[in-house]
Amino acid sequence: MVAEQHGARVVFLQQQQGPAHARNVGARLASGDIILFLDADVCIHPDAIERLIKHFRQDASLAAVIGAYDDLPAATPFVSQYRNLLHCYTHRRGRAEAETFWAGCGAIRRDVFLRFGGLDERYGRPAIEDIEFGLRLHAAGERILLDAAIQVKHVKCWTLASMIATDVFDRGVPWTRLILRTGCMPDDLNLRWTQRLSVLTAFLSPAALAWGHPWLGLTFALALVCLNLGLFLFLRSRRGIWFALNSLPIHFLFHFYSGIAFGIGLCSHLLSASPATESEPAQEEIT
Numbered sequence: 001m002v003a004e005q006h007g008a009r010v011v012f013l014q015q016q017q018g019p020a021h022a023r024n025v026g027a028r029l030a031s032g033d034i035i036l037f038l039d040a041d042v043c044i045h046p047d048a049i050e051r052l053i054k055h056f057r058q059d060a061s062l063a064a065v066i067g068a069y070d071d072l073p074a075a076t077p078f079v080s081q082y083r084n085l086l087h088c089y090t091h092r093r094g095r096a097e098a099e100t101f102w103a104g105c106g107a108i109r110r111d112v113f114l115r116f117g118g119l120d121e122r123y124g125r126p127a128i129e130d131i132e133f134g135l136r137l138h139a140a141g142e143r144i145l146l147d148a149a150i151q152v153k154h155v156k157c158w159t160l161a162s163m164i165a166t167d168v169f170d171r172g173v174p175w176t177r178l179i180l181r182t183g184c185m186p187d188d189l190n191l192r193w194t195q196r197l198s199v200l201t202a203f204l205s206p207a208a209l210a211w212g213h214p215w216l217g218l219t220f221a222l223a224l225v226c227l228n229l230g231l232f233l234f235l236r237s238r239r240g241i242w243f244a245l246n247s248l249p250i251h252f253l254f255h256f257y258s259g260i261a262f263g264i265g266l267c268s269h270l271l272s273a274s275p276a277t278e279s280e281p282a283q284e285e286i287t
């Protein structure tokens with residue numbers, strides 16, 4: 001194995017229990033003061049680790065530091081380019097004082113990670129386990145820094161079907177349940193007020209057309225474009241005008257099914273026995 005050839009300790013788990021469990025195991029076995037998490041489908045930039053370490057050395061109050069995707073995703077299909085550039089743009093516009101954690105490229109002081117009980121292992125597959133963990137950190141007053149100059153290249157190849165399935169069932173629905181359970185909806189990243197309005201306009205536009213009001217439907221569609229103008233200008237600067245124009249319908253679809261995911265998550269939350277009966281993530285120290 002390549003990692004072992006370079007002196008890394010490789011741990012094999014007996015059964016697959018999701019990334020939250022695997023990362024918690026790694027944290028328990030780690031010996032360093034800083035834990036760096038990377039997804040398996042990213043390639044880290046050469047200067048990223050140096051930048052991470054510099055932040056922790058310069059600011060002792062930082063609990064964690066997260067990075068971003070670069071603007072040169074490896075997968076060439078249109079959907080992959082759109083998806084990865086959307087993530088890149090979202091993180092570049094995020095506040096430096098973040099309210100969430102990102103395990104795709106994120107580092108945290110080991111003592112903080114252990115003290116907060118690590119990632120919630122109820123998420124048995126890749127979902128929002130890192131987001132939930134970041135919200136716990138932020139709620140307790142711990143500081144998380146977003147530095148978009150700390151970059152990784154995403155090599156995952158998306159299809160439209162895989163993007164929709166991931167966004168609805170692994171992101172939108174559990175994230176909605178988390179928001180409703182905690183009452184926390186930060187105005188940052190893809191929860192900004194502009195994105196919430198975008199979801200609303202994505203529903204109002206076809207509704208107006210269905211009710212026989214084409215000009216009203218067009219008005220809502222133009223409103224969605226205006227709300228996301230920064231993204232389309234970013235896409236044009238990276239991939240040209242035709243790529244940006246072709247991104248319009250898929251971005252409309254993205255907001256439309258995000259609204260559907262919210263509705264499913266809301267119904268699931270309401271149909272559960274009671275929000276109070278949902279077990280909270282473990283807070284005890286991992287030993």
